[in-house]
Amino acid sequence: MSKVYTWDQLFSRRQFIKGSVAAAALGAAAGIGLLRPESNLGQGISDQAAVKGTKLVTTICEQCVWRCGVIARVEDGVVKMLEGNPDHPNNLGRLCPRGNAGIETLYSPDRIKFPLIRAGARGSGLWRRASWDEALSYTAEQMKKIKDKYGAKAMMFNSTDNLSQPFFEILLKAYGTPNYGTQRSLCFNSMTTGFLYTYGTPQPGTDFSKCKYMIFTGRNLAEGISNSETQEMIEMVARGVKVVVLDPRFSKTASKATEWLPVRPGTDSAFFLAMINVIIKEKLYNKVFVNQYTQGFEDLLTEVKDYTPEWAEKKCEIPATTIRRIALDFASAAPAAIAHPNWRTSNFVNSFQTERAIAVLNALIGNWAQPGGLIPDQDLSTLKLGVLSHPAFPIAQGIRLDGVPWQYPMVPLAYGVIQTMRDNILTGKPYEAKGWLISRQNPVLSIPERQKTINALMKLDFVAVIDIQASDTAYYADVILPESYYLERFDGLIPIKNKIFIRQPVVEPLYDTKSSLMIYKELADKLGLGEFLPFKDEKDLLAQQLKPFAVDLEELQRVGHYEMQDFKEDHSKDFEFQTSSGKIEISSGIMAQMGKKAVPTWNEPPRPEKDHYYLLTGKTAQHTQMFTQNNRWLLEVFPENRAWLHTSVAAKIGVKMNDDVVLESEVGKVSIKAYVTEGIRPDCIFMVGGFGHVSKGLKAAYGLGASDSALHKTITDPISGGSALSETFVTVSKA
Amino acid sequence: MELTWGLMIVIYLFTAGLSAGAMITSNLAFLYGGQEFERVSRWGAYLSPFPISLGLGVLVLDLGSPFNFYQLFLTLELSSPMSYGSWIILFFTMLSFVYLYLWLPETYQKIGQTQQLKRWKKHLTKLMPFLSIAVASYTGLLLNAAVRPIWNAPLLPILFLVSALSTGVAAVILISNLSPWKRARHKELHVLTKADAGLIILECLIILIMIVMGRLSSASESIAFNSLLVGNYAWVFWLLIVGLGLIIPLFMELMELKGKIPVKWVWPVTISSSFLVLFGGFFVRYVITYAGQTNSWF
Amino acid sequence: MTVRMGFVIITSRCIDCDACMVACRSENDVPLGHTRNWVKSSGVQGQFPKVSEVFQPGNCMHCDNPPCVSVCPTGASQKRSDGIVIVEDKKCIGCKYCLTACPYDARFSNSETGKADKCTLCLHRLEQGLEPACVQTCLGKSRLAGDLNDPSSVVSMLIAQYPTRILLKEVGTGPNIYYIDEAVPDIPDGK
Structure with a gap:
């Protein structure tokens, strides 16, 4: 029986400091103690610290989904600085705070350093170390068991926008489940469907x-x-x-x-x-x-x-x-x-x-x-990567748990309605879900009514999470398959117009982690689905993606991108609208078919009652959704979220700047600091999302601020599937 | 800004002033009082080296690179009060120990001939007042040079000098009253008390002028001084400094001078008033050091 | 003519994203809890709904008459001939006198070294022909650095073209960050 660890034992600061001393003793120059990875729980670090000299590596950022070009400066095996790649159209040589802070997460003591299998009750925070073989075999066994007993549909696959997502989708299609969840219905479903049903393109x-x-x-x-x-x-x-x-x-x-x-x-x-x-x-x-x-x-x-x-x-x-x-x-x-x-x-x-x-x-x-x-869809003017050849996918059996399309006929399958998927895990309708494979997503903090999401996780037979750190969802998992950080791994290539860019390892993985490409691939192998992801390793896959182009992988890795010469943008189809009428549909044919008003119309929105306020949520420049709050460099510039209160509201309940207030909605209650300002409507309260983590594996972020997901009610637009987050109304009082 | 100079620096400023004040008290008593004021001179000499040594020790501990301390004495930066101040304090401290040695009873003077030592004592007694004034006002110049509201008040060196003298006198009163041996006589104490009362009155005047000047100056300074009068530091300023540190001991001293204190109460009153002067002197350094940092320019 | 390095900061182009602060931390190993540069906000001014907010990035002003240099007791704080104010770690005793003397609060005591720490204008990057990290990453091209004495530098060209202001002029430090509040549609092509 192997040793059982708590989060504290797995990632204690004490071990971290010890590691930093060891790394310093290896003689690696430049850099501070903070950046030294711990070595006693990891592997391979000592080899890298020995690499002398400075090198520049071109890669792609993954601090959000924008995919900016990065040039990493590596000094004596330690990543020292990330700078924007001037050749990359997504950022033109500049990085935002999150992009600049990538290094902190790479060397964070809170990284998950090897596969973990739950060793206590779900959510107890007790884990044991597992080998990759054991962790993947266990995951595959559970997935097979569910498939044999309840059918593939009882297994849900979730992922969010990332470069390896296409291969995750291959895995889920090969497995044969219809249940695919993305984060889109929590984000911009109303925009993409609104434009899709007007212009035939979701995002001009x-x-x-x-x-x-x-x-x-x-x-x-x-x-x-x-x-x-x-x-x-x-x-x-x-x-x-x-x-x-x-x-x-x-x-x-x-x-x-x-x-x-x-x-x-x-x-x-x-x-x-x-x-x-x-x-x-x-x-x-x-x-x-x-x-x-x-x-x-x-x-x-x-x-x-x-x-x-x-x-x-x-x-x-x-x-x-x-x-x-x-x-x-x-x-x-x-x-x-x-x-x-x-x-x-x-x-x-x-x-x-x-x-x-x-x-x-x-x-x-x-x-x-x-x-x-507005600029028409650029798809035609974008290079097409080589694709993997694999057998035809089995036909997925069963209707989708998220109600698409049987409950939400107008929501595209690729978007889904994740909040309904969660609700239907709980109701067991139209059938019982049994397992959940979640890659790089954190539904616990993203879907409204956090407690319901936690209950849903507790109800399942099996939950596996692929992530770089112990997200709130990973916290409730049975298996955590640790992904290498974006500075340590390859991902699928990314074409932008006439250029192809590559994400590649800036340093070798510090710990016993794998790229999600290899995790999907090896999981497919264990599931007996290896032929759907037919590649030997990442380089083999990328070489296949590069096949149509006059460049080899080595060259691409060295230069960081490939540019197709004499590439003409194709504007021939700019005015061919992919709608049912082929025109811009001021009056939507599909809406008419559905028996709904076909032209844009006014629907009266609900208003808060007396002493209730609209709860608004949004972003901050210093963090990405619920993903970066544990990054201490970013916590330096945005330490926690606060509730924005208009001066008059603050005066009414007798609070001053940074006093604690309690926000309460129909579904939950949080305590949070007040930010008193003239810059908000007196009938609104605003908070940035992504704080209020429940995972004790996120040591720096745990306990900071509050989560809007604890307050949000689950209200869904039946047309777009979008989550109507701002239809949650709250009361506010002094804590 | 967050607090850069904390309690350690306050202790340093206070003890340097205290030593300088005690030294001057001793010097003047010897120069002008001769044998009649021998006890005052002696206690001043015995006391003087120690507070400043403590202050220096604390100062070194406050350094970010304490082992780099010697760098101070590899150079003389004339634009930096801390640089010339360190040299002055170095000499002062060394000489104060020499001065102490010269005041030891002859049986303890193992080095040097008695006559020679007496000559030395005379010379040193004439030199030390200048060094003492330099040390006491240096603590004000130190803050002056860091151009912050309150710290840049031109009267600050004078305030610190007067306060140093006052605390020095008070310390000598205190110690020479507490000591079972060589206890000061009534006449000595009377003169010292008179001097201290005068210094307190002077100190009050200087503080008043500083505040008036500050309030008439730029908005930043006006606000900074407001933090003393009505803001965060008001209770320290009014209660600890003005009340306990100035008015009450002054009142006690005046009563004493007028002979209105019953005999059996004289000793405790003297002890208390001199202690309160020391107490107030400490908080003068405290409030200025702190308020100067929590207020900045805008 | 001698070199006089300094900054132009265009407040109208700053969105307070703080990329400059993170880039500086990364490039210069600034320990947690401290920063060599900042973005200050005016706070929301005015009354709803007529409100405004201005963001003002800053760092060491590399003053002409730097009080931090004149108060330094050991000569560790120095103004270089190119105008850059630096701390020579070897000589610094960590007395923090310079911290109190800087009216811009641009210095801090580095908890790892015990020395005074501050913006070096990314001297080590300048030597390699690179821009300071904060300038290089700035999304709004709000931060710009260069030789204020060279008329063909981007900073000089902007100062010639737009009204500028300096901070705490009355303190007499002669700061070398020139702030432009007006909209600047084009950043000139300068050195």
Whole structure:
């Protein structure tokens, strides 16, 4: 019987310090004690510390999903500095705080250093060390047992946006389950479906460089950093472009904008419908474009007739004169004007309608494929990687637990509705789920009603988690398969237009970890599904992806990217809209089929009762969702989340800056510090998500701040599947 | 900013002033009082080297690189009060030990001839007041040079000098009253008390002028001084310094000088008033060191 | 002409992402709990809904008359001929006098070395022809560094073109960070 460890024993600071002394004794130069990995629980570190000299390695960041180019400086085997790769279009040589902080996590004492198998009750925090062979065999056995007893459908596979995701999808398809969960329904389902059912493409680009008028209603680029787009936003502001931000909170983006409109939460669509009303009434829309490329304009005319600015003012609390002025200015800047598709708008059930209104507003001024307007899907103009040849997938048996499409007919399969998947684990309807394989995702902190998610995990027969650290979800797992950090591993290649970029190890894995590519591959082998992931190792896989191109892997690794010469962008299909009518659907054919109102319309959102407040959630520039809070360099610049209270609310309940307050919703209660400000509507309370971790394996982050997932109610838009996070209302009191 | 210089530095500033004050008391008593004030001179000499030695020890402990201490004495940076101050304090401390030796009863003076030592004592008695004034005002110049609100008050060196003298006198009163041996006589104590009362009055005046000047100066300084009068440090300033450290001992000393204290109460009153002066002197350093750091420019 | 290194910081281009702070920590092994540079916020000013907020990045101002240098008792704090203010660790005794003397609070006591620590303008990077880490990573091109005496440097060109301000002018330190608050659409191509 092997030794049972608690988190404290696995990753104690004492051992860490010992390790750092040992590493220092090896004579590795430069660097501080903090950065020294511990050696007594890991493997191979001593070999690397012996590598002398400085080298630069080009790779791809994974501190968020934007995939910026990184050049890592490695001194004597220790990663010393990460800098932006100037050749990479996603970041143009610059890194955000999270990208700069990658090194801290690499050398964090809280890394999971070898496979772990649960040694006590689930969530007890007792573990034993396992070999990879044992951990993978155990996982495969459990998965096979579930498949044999309950069918493949009883096993759920979850992953989030990452470079190895396509291979995870191969694994799940080979296994044969229909149950695939992503994080998208917690994020931007309303935007992607709104645009999909209008333009036939889920996420058109935006040409900031020539834009003359921008309206943001849920794209907070200063705090939700998407590196290159954030840079473009700053340049746009610097050029003096008119930037209007609708946000109940004075975000950092709002502080840079020319105009901040503190819209009542959930009423953005009233604002846009009124803009459409004005633009139509004043005949400022692009008649030629509307005639040629859209359908359903007539229906729109009738629908928006009564959506006057005066009507909208009553809904969204933005003065009618302001709405009218913005509509006129916006139209006169056309086609170099954009109502940004956003990331997610107000997080209400009606957000799909808001996104539809935004999509239609853009169509009316004809900014499609125009300088300073919306950019069509670039798929055609992107290099196509070589693919693995594998046998045909078995046909997945059974309907999906997340209700797609039987409950949510309009939600694309690839997006899913993860919160419904969770609910159906608990209800056991339409059938009982038994196992969950989760790669790089943290549903415990991301899905509303945290306690329900924990209950769901407790109910299952088997939970396996692939992650680099003990996330809150890994904390409740039966097996943790430790993934190598992004600075230690290969991932699938990434083509961007005419270039191909590579993520590659900057240093060899510090510990007994593997790339997710190899974890999927070896798990497939153990499941008897090896033929679906036919590659020997990562390099073999990447070589297959590179087959169509005149470059070998070694060259790609050395240069960091490959550029296809004489590559012409293909714009021939820019105006071939992938909708049922082939046109931009102002009036959506699918919506009509479903018996719903086909043009963008107004749905009255719920309002908080007396002494209740809208609970708003959002991002900070210094952290990524629920993933980076344990990074101590980032904690230095953003130590914990606080509840934003308007000065008048704070005065009413008698709290000052940084006093503790209690927020309580119908489903939960948290204690959190107050941030008292004039920069928020008095009927709203805002908190950044991702704090309030429950995993004791995240030593630095544990106990900091509070989680919005403990407060959020589970409310789902039946059309887009989007989680209507902001329909949660809370009370606030002094702690 | 967070606090850079803490209690260690306060102790250093206080003890340096105390030693300098005790030294000057001893020197002046010897120069002008002669045999009549022999006890005061002697106790001043016995006391003087020790507080500053303690202060220096504490100072070295406060350094980030204590073993690099010698670097101070490899150079003389004229722009840095700490540099010339360190040299001055080095000489002062060494000479204060010599001075102490010269005041030891002859039986303990193992080195040197008695006559020679007496000559030395005379010379040193004339030199030490200058070094003492330098040491006492240096502590103010030290803070002056770090241009912060309060610290940059031009009167600060004078305030620290006066406070040093006052605490020095008080310390001599205290120790020469507590000692069973060579206890000071009534006449000596009377003069010392008179001197101390004068110094306290002077100190009050200086503090008043500093505050008025500070309040009339820039907004940053005005706010900094406000933190003494009504802000975070108000209770230290009003209660510990003005009340316990200045007004009450002054009152006690004045009563004593007027002979209004019943005889059996004279001893405890003298002890208490001199102790309170020391107490107040410490908090003068404390409040200035701390308030100067918690307030910055804007 | 002599070199005079300094910064131009365009506050209108700063979004307070703090990438500069993390990059500096990484490049210069700054221990946790301290930082060599910062982004300060004005806080939300005004009354809802008429509010504003300004972000002001900063670090050592590499002053013309650096009080940290003049108070240093051992000559460890020095102003180099190129204007960069540095600490020579060998001579520093850790008395923290310079920390108290800096009106910008740009220095801290390094808990690992015991020495005074501060921005070196990434001297070791400049020597390799690289920009300081904070400048290199800045998403908004808000932070810029260069030779203030060279008219063809990006910093000089910006100072010539836009109104600038310095911090705590009345203290007389002669700081070498020039702040531009106006919108700057184009960063000139300078050295």
